[in-house]
Amino acid sequence: MFRVRDFTWGIAATGVIARTVGAAIVAEPGMRVGAVGSRNPQRAQALAAALGAESAYGSYERLCADPAVDAIYVATPHTEHLQVAEAAIAAGKAVLCEKPLAATVDDAEKMVRLAREAGVFLMEAMWMRFNPLIRLIAADARFGDIRSVQASFGFAMPYDPAHRLWAPELGGGSLLDLGVYPFGLAQLLLGMPTGLRITGSLAPSGVDAEAGGVLLYPGGRRAFVETPCWGITRTRPAL
Structure with a gap:
């Protein structure tokens, strides 16, 4: 063969x-x-x-x-x-x-x-762009005109100044590590936004610990995206 x-x-x-x-x-x-x-x-x-x-x-x-x-x-x-x-x-x-x-x-x-x-x-x-379901949604006309996207991705990462995710000199921060996924999905399905409103919080090292916001598009289309749960330093209370 x-x-x-x-x-x-x-x-x-x-x-x-x-x-x-x-x-x-x-x-x-x-x-x-x-x-x-x-x-x-x-x-x-x-x-x-x-x-x-x-x-x-x-x-x-x-x-x-x-x-x-x-x-x-x-x-x-x-x-x-x-x-x-x-x-x-x-x-x-x-x-x-x-x-x-x-x-x-x-x-x-x-x-x-x-x-x-x-x-x-x-x-x-960016593996997400090759996910079969995401590719189907982006390309199949049966889904109609996509008007709104809601995407969230995050995990608990206790603050550790020695870790690369919290180091500004290594490109640390929630947006570059996690936010690329929800923001990237919004861009894939709706294109480049014409406006945005973002809020969040900073870690002691100065990198973004979490972020969320609204991306605005022509014709009233919008995306709600967030990278939650970064920098959780408290232990979860016992049930």
Whole structure:
């Protein structure tokens, strides 16, 4: 039976998401992880061994330069997405970047520009856009004219200034980590809003601990979105 050669991925970073996506890649026929990169060589070696990858690198630049790798999956903290994507694009590698695509609009626009200039594939790893039910709702005329979207996603995350989710220098905060899902769903179904009203609260580190708001669209359409439950520091009372 004819089989296309294995498509080889390089994994940038070694955290929970990197491990989860790496495991999904090796479980897919025709896909494999060929290399792992991290600033911590020991962690790169450990994940490479777990995924059956031949190579482990102590830098993202060396990972991107590996000639055996076809595409780079970027699973670093948000603020490092541009740096890794830039190295991958320069090496001619396709890039699948964990959401959010970048920590700032300027970084995202630069990534898109570099990819277009190099003729290299670049995509944000927003799984929600590939969910069969969401794709059906977005494309099937039987659902009619969507007038209102209500979306909420959050979880309890006690404040820990040492954790990346609470660190401003790592792109922490509820909106970039959780809010991309409800806001992204609203954008997928209703497009870009013409106005918005947002409220929320800040963590002691200055990042957004929670947020909610209304997105406004032409013709009275609207979306109610929120990223609740961040920063819960109190224990739940006993029943």
